[in-house]
Amino acid sequence: MWTYAGRRLLLAIPTLLGASIIVFAMVHLAPGDPIAAVMPAESSQAEIEATKKAYGFDKPLAVQYLVWLGRVAQGDLGRSIATRRAVILDVRDSLANSLVLALSSSLLAFGIGTALGLLAAFRQGRWLDKAASAIAVIGVSVPHYWAGIILIIVFSVWLNWLPAMGAADGGGPLAYLRHMTLPTVALALIPLGVITRVVRSAALDVLNQEFVLALRAKGLAARRVFTHVVKNSAPQIFTVLGLQFGFQLGGSVLVEAVFSWPGTGYLLNLAIFQRDIPVLQGVILVLATFFVLLNLAVDLLQTLVDPRIARH
Amino acid sequence: MALLSVRELSVEFATRDGVVSAVNGVSFSLEAGQVLALLGESGSGKSVTLRAILGLHPAVRTRVGGEVLVKGQDVNRLDEPSRARLRGRIVSTVFQEPMTALDPVYTIGEQIAETLRQHRGHDHAAARRRARELLDLVQVPSPDRCLASYPHEISGGMRQRAMIAIALACEPELLLADEPTTALDVTVQAQILWLLRDLQKRLGLAVIFVTHDLGVAAEIADEAAVMYAGRIVEQAPIRELFRRPAHPYTEGLMHATVRRGQKGRPLVPIPGAPPNLAVLPPGCAFAPRCPIARDPCRITLPSFHPVSDGHVARCHFVTPGGSS
């Protein structure tokens, strides 16, 4: 188990380095002078000099990369061209907001999707199975920004129950909760559909195996058989949950735009339109790191559940 | 009262290709401590019969008819919880392939213990003690290690012993063994067979032993029933069956398998293939492959004809006292 964990951790390092190289290269791939790419046009000469020194633009690329990596490792991601704020602050705040949304929508989707998927598998071919499949198809096929707009029209415009924009800065926890409700629901739809389908097919695979017949043949009560089936489908369920959680973090650009939710997607959107390369670099680097660590966590969790993976 | 009495059992599956009649009017009974061998080529309905005895066929797309009386209770009329109380407690099962019949993510110890918790309400310590005892009973050399192992960590022979331990955990009276040695290495096959025979004698178990290997049947059974296309076509005490096979299909089976004392004789497989169970012919289902079939065979279904005391065969051309 621990050697396996160590090996997986070592494998994560080259992935992270690769991501950092791509992010570093963005400065040089942007058209024009690299200084112009990372500095606001009206920067003072002193600021330009300081940045030049920090990036070491006169030195070879490899050295520049290492210097930059050293600063990144210390949490210095440079300054935003648009706001002059330290990028790390913007990224931190937006990451927190995105995480909240990713977590709440994931929890909603995980809970309902797993329950629906399992129920559908155990009631295969009955009406409950068909209803679950219908929900899954709707969840996957409705574009979530479109669902977001519909939610706004119904719950904000017509019924006036819930707010549609922003995160209620300084409005207290209750206001924050009210603001996150609609984007949470909009973001939960796709993973809900995917999870329902994957959990159903994973549980059906297990149900069709001979050992389930053997468990029933030895007189085990239905709820005990259910536990066996869940435990056997757990690796597949964890994989889809982890992947979906990852998508939730990265895939919310459109929904955050629809609801003006100040998360990483919103920040990324803003940075692209304002050609704010340092912010772009910061967001991408932090998200990439996050994905790699998340994958690692899911892998390790699987080995805890399925003894066959690590022992072989 | 017989321990098990099966009357006119039939099992039909609705499939895309029509209604498959996997079991057709099967009747037999079994006394306590008696061993019945269920013989027949693969696909003849042996496993489906065993599953019907436990009431394990799903309700969807399946029709089960007839009676299965276990100690007088009709399994087909019991509700699911009452059936679950019979399974593993009165009637237990050993499957053909222990690797797929054991749950891969539970240890052997957990799989024995949960059976005891289900039927006996044992606590953790008691279940563990009894599990160890059971592994001793089935002659597992290092029981503690086996209890802590997952199925993939032990050999095929050990897995089958563990499967038998689970089946015997709650001291059942009837053991359904569905080709329990077929999936094992030849040397291990013999060991498991001896173990089963030994346990059967010591515990006074009634056993239905499913096999397509006549040699194995001869080793363990008192009585034999031969199945073809979902019907029992011949039934007799095992020695009588070997001495005087009365049904052409049974004779064919004997020519097609190796038996002790018959080395050097060429094996003659039965020509042709088993019939499509979705469109069974009106007459004898064996007629297309039978060397002595005549016109009446294709028109009317033969009923059981007595051959000798306790020996019957479903063939038009059986005469009492000898084969056709």
Ligand SMILES: Nc1ncnc2c1ncn2[C@@H]1O[C@H](COP(=O)(O)OP(=O)(O)O)[C@@H](O)[C@H]1O
């Ligand atoms: N669930 C099912 N649905 C449709 N056909 C089935 C089902 N289970 C078994 N059968 C068919 O019933 C016949 C008898 O199967 P089985 O009892 O497993 O044979 P065997 O004698 O080899 O154990 C086979 O032709 C098989 O294809």
Ligand code: SF4
């Ligand atoms: S009834 Fe006819 S076809 Fe069937 S086994 Fe007897 S002789 Fe052969």
Ligand SMILES: [Mg+2]
């Ligand atoms: Mg079979």
